[in-house]
Amino acid sequence: MSKKKIYLDYAATTPVDxxxxxxxxxxxxxxxxxxxxxxxxxxxxxxxxEAARKQVADFLRCKPEExxxxxxxxxxxxxxxxxxxxxxxxxxxSGAGFVPHVITSSVEHSCVLNACKTLEDDKLAEVxxxxxxxxxxxxxxxxxxxxxxxxxxxxxxxxxxEIGTVQPIEEIGNLIKxxxxxxxxxxxxxxxxxxxxxxxxxxxxxxxxxxxxxxxxISAHKFYGPKGVGAxxxxxxxxxxxxxxxxxxxxxxxxxxxxVPGIVGLGEAITKIKNNESVNxxxxxxxxxxxxxILKSVPNSKLNGSCKKRLPNNVNISFxxxxxxxxxxxxxxxxxxxxxxxxxxSSDLRPSHVLVALGLGPADYHSSVRFTLxxxxxxxxIGRVLTVLPGIIERLRKISGQA
Amino acid sequence: xxxDYSEKVIKxxxxxxxxxxxxxxxxxxxxxxxxxxxxxxxxxxxxxAAGDDRENDVVEDVRFExxxxxxxIATSSMVTELAKGKTIKxxxxxxxxxxxxxxxxxxxxxxxxxxxxxxxLHKAIEDYLQKSK
Numbered sequence: 001m002s003k004k005k006i007y008l009d010y011a012a013t014t015p016v017d018x019x020x021x022x023x024x025x026x027x028x029x030x031x032x033x034x035x036x037x038x039x040x041x042x043x044x045x046x047x048x049x050e051a052a053r054k055q056v057a058d059f060l061r062c063k064p065e066e067x068x069x070x071x072x073x074x075x076x077x078x079x080x081x082x083x084x085x086x087x088x089x090x091x092x093x094s095g096a097g098f099v100p101h102v103i104t105s106s107v108e109h110s111c112v113l114n115a116c117k118t119l120e121d122d123k124l125a126e127v128x129x130x131x132x133x134x135x136x137x138x139x140x141x142x143x144x145x146x147x148x149x150x151x152x153x154x155x156x157x158x159x160x161x162e163i164g165t166v167q168p169i170e171e172i173g174n175l176i177k178x179x180x181x182x183x184x185x186x187x188x189x190x191x192x193x194x195x196x197x198x199x200x201x202x203x204x205x206x207x208x209x210x211x212x213x214x215x216x217x218i219s220a221h222k223f224y225g226p227k228g229v230g231a232x233x234x235x236x237x238x239x240x241x242x243x244x245x246x247x248x249x250x251x252x253x254x255x256x257x258x259x260v261p262g263i264v265g266l267g268e269a270i271t272k273i274k275n276n277e278s279v280n281x282x283x284x285x286x287x288x289x290x291x292x293x294i295l296k297s298v299p300n301s302k303l304n305g306s307c308k309k310r311l312p313n314n315v316n317i318s319f320x321x322x323x324x325x326x327x328x329x330x331x332x333x334x335x336x337x338x339x340x341x342x343x344x345x346s347s348d349l350r351p352s353h354v355l356v357a358l359g360l361g362p363a364d365y366h367s368s369v370r371f372t373l374x375x376x377x378x379x380x381x382i383g384r385v386l387t388v389l390p391g392i393i394e395r396l397r398k399i400s401g402q403a
Numbered sequence: 404x405x406x407d408y409s410e411k412v413i414k415x416x417x418x419x420x421x422x423x424x425x426x427x428x429x430x431x432x433x434x435x436x437x438x439x440x441x442x443x444x445x446x447x448x449x450x451x452a453a454g455d456d457r458e459n460d461v462v463e464d465v466r467f468e469x470x471x472x473x474x475x476i477a478t479s480s481m482v483t484e485l486a487k488g489k490t491i492k493x494x495x496x497x498x499x500x501x502x503x504x505x506x507x508x509x510x511x512x513x514x515x516x517x518x519x520x521x522x523x524l525h526k527a528i529e530d531y532l533q534k535s536k
Contacts, residue, residue: 323440325472329408329416343440344472349512351440366440399422400470401444 003335006381010222010313010374011161011199012339016265017224023268024226027261035258036249045260052267059270060216060233061207068232068250069263073198074111076217076232079254080194081115081155083240084215085125088152091239099123100152105130105138106357107165108157109196113353116155126150134359135306136165140175147179153192158200158211162341162354162370163305164314166204169195173212192238198222202273203280203311214238218270220262224375225269229262279375284312286382287373291315293386298393304355304368315371316341319393320363321402327369330392336385341368408473409507415477420484425466430534432526434519441471441516443479445523449491449531457535458492467523474513478502478520486524495528497521 007015016024027048033041035049050064057064070076081102088100104116106129119125128146130138138156147154154176159166176193183189194215197206202223208216215238219230234240234253246255294301294317304316319327324342331338339345341352343366355365371385397403408416428446435441448464451457465483469476482502486494503509503517 321470323471323475326416326476329473333413333417342472344475347512349439362438362440366437399419399468399476400442401424401468402470 003333004384006336006384008371008373008377008381008385009337009339010377011164011370011372013221013227014224014374015376016221016226017269017272020225020265020268020272024261024265027264031260035260036247045258048260048264049258052263055267055271056218056231059206059273061209062233063236065251066233066236068234068253069258069266070230070232070254071228071259072221072230073109073196073217073219074230075254076219076230077109077111077155077194077196078115079232079243080215080217080234080240081112081153082119082124082243083253084153084192084194084238085119086243087239087241089124090241099150100125101148101150102127102153102155103130103143103146103151104128104155105132105157105167107132107136107138107160107162107354108155109161109198110353112155112157112196130156132165132357135309136160136163136354136358137306137309138167138172140168140171143172144175144179147191151191153194155194155196157196157198158204158206158216159197159311159314160305160354161199162352163316163358164199164311164372165305166200166309166311167195169211169213177212190239192240199311199314201270202276203313208233208235215240220266220269223269223273226262226265229259229266231266276375280312283373283375283377286377286379287312287315289379290371290373290382290385291317293382294389297386297390301393302364304358304360304364313373315373317369317371318360318364319367319369319396321400322367322393322396323400324367324369326396327367327392330396331369331385331388334384334388334392336388339370339372341370342366407510408477409509411505411507412474412477412509415480415506416473419467419476419480421465421467421480421487423466424468425464428466428527430527430529430531432523432528432530434523434526435471435475437470441469441475441519443467443469443471443475443519443523445479445483445520445527447486447524447527447531449535451535452490457532458490460491460531460535462486462489462491462494462528465524472513472516474509474516475519477506478509478516479523481506482520482524491528491532495525497524 324340325344425446452459
């Protein structure tokens with residue numbers, strides 16, 4: 001493993017930007033006060049937390065008090081889904097017997113799917129999992145067809161973590177506005193719209209007004225901030241209950257002492273996204289180069305997801321006749337870090353639920369490799385991948401007798 | 404996770420032994436299936452010994468073809484090495500523990516690969532015994 005390391009797994013996590021790290025540093029040893037304390041130690045960290053809240057609000061174009069800091073997107077998504085459904089049960093005048101209905105998609109992150117599964121298991125909600133087309137896109141008409149009078153929440157991710165497919169969030173937002181209009185606008189009969197924007201935030205417009213979302217989840221470590229901190233945008237007036245009990249932090253919505261350095265880092269990291277246009281153009285150019293290069297140099301390789309509606313940094317390709325974990329290992333010995341949807345590389349020995357949902361067959365999903373680029377990816381790195389990859393696939397296909 | 408392999412697994416993954424097709428095999432066995440992500444085929448060439456007891460026949464050559472993860476490839480390679488030159492009786496006794504053991508162990512989640520390799524070999528032997536009845 002002495003080769004130069006090439007990191008192409010930015011969808012898994014990103015390195016902390018040096019400037020973000022600098023901004024966080026004082027909040028470990030010097031400025032350590034608890035933001036809930038009334039003295040000057042608490043005041044300075046309280047101000048830091050509020051400054052970060054404003055940075056996030058400015059980016060999402062909402063009010064600071066509409067931002068709740070969490071431990072990451074898993075928590076944000078759980079809070080959104082479980083909080084909205086729990087509150088809806090309490091709110092119904094009919095009371096006992098009301099089972100809220102949630103609509104989501106089959107390609108969501110496992111934290112969304114498992115939160116929904118828990119609600120079903122506990123008989124706290126009925127959930128519709130929308131199928132997607134072969135590009136991974138949810139059809140708007142499908143959402144409209146799935147809506148019931150008991151529907152309280154629609155949760156659709158902005159961009160997929162595995163295949164990078166970008167969902168039509170704005171259109172879904174418009175649909176939900178229209179449906180809510182016909183429901184007479186009563187708060188207790190509203191459908192709320194949540195989006196998991198974790199993968200989208202670096203690349204797509206996250207103005208919550210344009211998108212028409214009521215709730216939006218983000219996680220700092222996906223945009224060059226620290227791990228263990230995220231946020232949930234909750235539009236003012238949204239009926240939502242907290243899901244953990246404690247003190248009164250985060251407007252009572254998310255009790256627990258603030259992760260001050262993390263929150264400061266998240267705020268700093270989000271302000272840096274704004275001026276990324278040229279960086280993103282370069283990432284897209286390198287992704288295209290990688291896609292074109294692979295499809296040309298590796299016979300029978302295929303791009304998964306959508307060609308057009310995809311994140312600029314995501315390249316997901318299948319190499320039937322080889323197996324994903326073996327490709328990953330061979331690449332890692334060349335210094336290249338990627339991920340795969342193969343069952344052999346997962347802790348539960350199940351293939352990627354996203355690739356299965358696309359309708360891919362086993363030969364394709366077990367041989368899928370995800371390359372995700374980031375702002376530190378270079379032309380040379382992409383060139384190096386294109387040099388080593390064809391030989392790796394050829395060798396593995398020889399071993400499988402499918403050369 | 405995949406980096407947690409023993410040096411021997413890595414060695415066999417990068418330099419698999421006895422890999423490839425075999426002309427006119429005396430026995431063929433397959434294990435696993437593409438739906439699970441791993442598929443193994445093992446072919447054997449056997450030299451008959453004198454007498455009626457096929458148990459004394461010798462596995463002269465073994466070849467494998469495997470579509471699968473690094474552990475599946477390494478266990479295939481190892482099981483062919485273990486079987487080569489053994490009598491049918493001895494080869495039948497090669498177990499998943501032998502394969503994993505010779506490889507310096509496998510991560511727990513990959514033990515089924517070892518099972519698959521032994522299984523494919525046993526099926527190849529079974530196939531040979533059936534054919535030579």
